[in-house]
Amino acid sequence: xxxxxxxxxxxxSPGQSVTISCTGSSSDVGGYYYVSWYQHHPGKAPKLMxxxxxxRPSGVPDRxxxxxxxxxxxxxxxxxxxxxxxxxxxxxxxxxYSNAVFGGGTKLAVx
Amino acid sequence: xVQLVQSGAEVKKPGASVRVSCKxxxxxxxxxxxxxxxxxxxxxxxxxxxxSGHNDNANYAQKLQGRVTMTTDTSSSTAxxxxxxxxxxxxxxxYCARRGGGYWLGPWGxxxxxxxxx
Numbered sequence: 001x002x003x004x005x006x007x008x009x010x011x012x013s014p015g016q017s018v019t020i021s022c023t024g025s026s027s028d029v030g031g032y033y034y035v036s037w038y039q040h041h042p043g044k045a046p047k048l049m050x051x052x053x054x055x056r057p058s059g060v061p062d063r064x065x066x067x068x069x070x071x072x073x074x075x076x077x078x079x080x081x082x083x084x085x086x087x088x089x090x091x092x093x094x095x096x097y098s099n100a101v102f103g104g105g106t107k108l109a110v111x
Numbered sequence: 112x113v114q115l116v117q118s119g120a121e122v123k124k125p126g127a128s129v130r131v132s133c134k135x136x137x138x139x140x141x142x143x144x145x146x147x148x149x150x151x152x153x154x155x156x157x158x159x160x161x162x163s164g165h166n167d168n169a170n171y172a173q174k175l176q177g178r179v180t181m182t183t184d185t186s187s188s189t190a191x192x193x194x195x196x197x198x199x200x201x202x203x204x205x206y207c208a209r210r211g212g213g214y215w216l217g218p219w220g221x222x223x224x225x226x227x228x229x
Contacts, residue, residue, distance in 0.1 A: 033213070034214045034215075046219050099158060103155070105156065
C-alpha cells in the first residue's frame with residue numbers, strides 16, 4: 001500500500017501558524033471523509049488530533065484544525081507552541097485496499 | 112479513563128512467531144474495533160490491520176496477508192496480534208489502538224518493541 005504524501009518537514013516560530021498537507025487520490029483522501037491526524041512525540045504513543053477531516057476530539061486545543069480540498073487534506077496549527085514540536089501523520093481510509101493508509105509523516109520544528 | 116495496555120518487549124529469531132497482547136479498559140470493548148500499527152526504526156507509521164471488537168471480522172494490510180492474525184477475547188477485553196515467519200525488517204514498535212467508525216484511532220497503547228535478530 002502506498003503512503004499518502006506529506007512534506008518531510010515544516011517549521012515555524014512560536015505564535016505563528018503552519019499547515020501540513022497530505023496528498024492522496026480519489027480512492028482515499030478525495031473519496032472519503034475519513035481523514036485523521038496524529039501527533040507523535042518520539043518514545044510516546046501517538047495522539048489523535050483530528051478525525052473525520054475536521055473534527056477535534058475533546059481535550060485537543062482549538063489551535064489545531066483540519067480541512068480537505070479534492071485529494072489533499074491539511075492540518076493547520078495556529079499559535080505555535082514549543083510543545084507542538086513533534087511528528088505529524090495523516091491517515092485515510094483507502095477504498096482500493098478496504099483498509100487505511102498513513103502518510104509518510106512530517107516533522108514539525110518550532111524554532 | 113479509556114486505556115490500552117500492551118505486553119512487554121520481545122526478542123525473536125528470524126522465522127519465529129510473536130504474539131502481542133493489548134488489554135482495554137474504560138469503555139465497552141465490543142463497541143469499537145482494535146487496530147494494529149507498527150513503526151520500524153527511523154520510519155513512519157504503518158497500518159497493519161484491524162479487528163472488530165464484537166465478532167471475528169478482521170482486515171489485514173496486503174503486505175502482511177498470510178503472516179498476521181488478529182484476535183480478541185471479549186471476556187477479558189483483550190486483543191492479540193500474532194506475526195509469523197519473522198524477518199529482520201519486522202523489527203519495530205507495535206501499537207494497538209481503539210478504532211472508531213471512521214477509521215480514527217484513539218487512544219493508543221504504549222507500544223511493544225519487537226526485535227528480530229539472530
